[in-house]
Amino acid sequence: MRANFRLQRLFVQDDIRPGTAVPVDDGQYNYLHNVLRMEDGAELLAFNGRDGEWLMRLRYPSKKRILLEPVELTRPQPEPCDLHYLFAPLKVGRLDYLVQKAVEMGAGVLQPVLTQHVQGKIGSIDRLRANAVEATEQCGILAIPDVREPVRLVSLLEGWDASRRIIYCDEGAETNNPMSALGGIAEKHLALLIGPEGGFSTEEQTLLRGLPFVTAIPLGPRILRADTAAVAAMAIIQATIGDWH
Structure with missing residues (x-):
């Protein structure tokens, strides 16, 4: 399945599971909030190298914090390149x-x-x-x-x-x-x-x-x-x- 380049892609360290929000680090917060100026409810793609690629919804639980809510799996995790x-x-x-x-x-x-x-x-x-x-x-x-x-x-x-x-x-x-x-x-x-x-x-x-x-x-x-x-x-x-x- 081909990648979707219309949405921002972000690598995260945490596991990605339905119903579990994923936090972003300080550098990613600055990039999403100050550089891209993404608002609450905006959508992006996230992956961690283990759980495939997910459509995520951005949430601001506070002014200085961003969480990513998994919406759906968009691409399953492939076999690693050999x-x-x-x-x-x-x-x-x-x-x-x-x-x-x-x-x-x-x-x-x-x-x-x-x-x-x-x-x-x-x-x-x-x-x-x-x-x-x-x-x-x-x-x-x-x-x-x-x-x-x-x-x-x-x-x-x-x-x-x-x-x-x-x-x-x-x-x-x-x-x-x-x-x-x-x-x-x-x-x-x-x-x-x-x-x-x-x-x-x-x-x-x-x-x-x-x-x-x-x-x-x-x-x-x-x-x-x-x-x-x-x-x-x-x-x-x-x-x-x-x-x-």
Whole structure:
């Protein structure tokens, strides 16, 4: 069922149940009351990543408080997105963009990965999570991605579940077409690994190429920035072996 973008969408922390009003936090109160100037009885959509999307009616029990009354379920909660997105951190502005686009493209897990040539850093996991939630609000997505703590690439690979294939972008591939490599993948559970702007080190390339659960793909004849490569790779994966079909 498609999202309804005519109504304001809001992520809430509390359970959503018929007959039980849901409070909003101070930031949401300011946004609904002072920015949007929503009046008592106004309607909006709310979701929490667990109970689906609900039509809610806004109520003011006092001047400084807003409650949301569940009216009806508009969309049931879908299965969480299964694509894992593994990425080397970028500079803050581009990192925000990267997280938002990954959520829009169907990433269910966001895993920062520390590589030898990484140039950015994760200043705040809470900021990443807030960006992920904002992306779900804006794009009609109901499942909230799992944003994980950064981990070193070697440690990640050592503990990896081999039933989930990792696809990574390799600038040194002999071809420019990723379709042949993707066409041979039989696994249903997938992860996409995007390296830093400086690329993977020689040691990391050797490690990745030697693992049976890792597949390297090219992204065409042009050199792409890391955030551009992430969007391009996710689009190709979702269209060929992901959930778009």
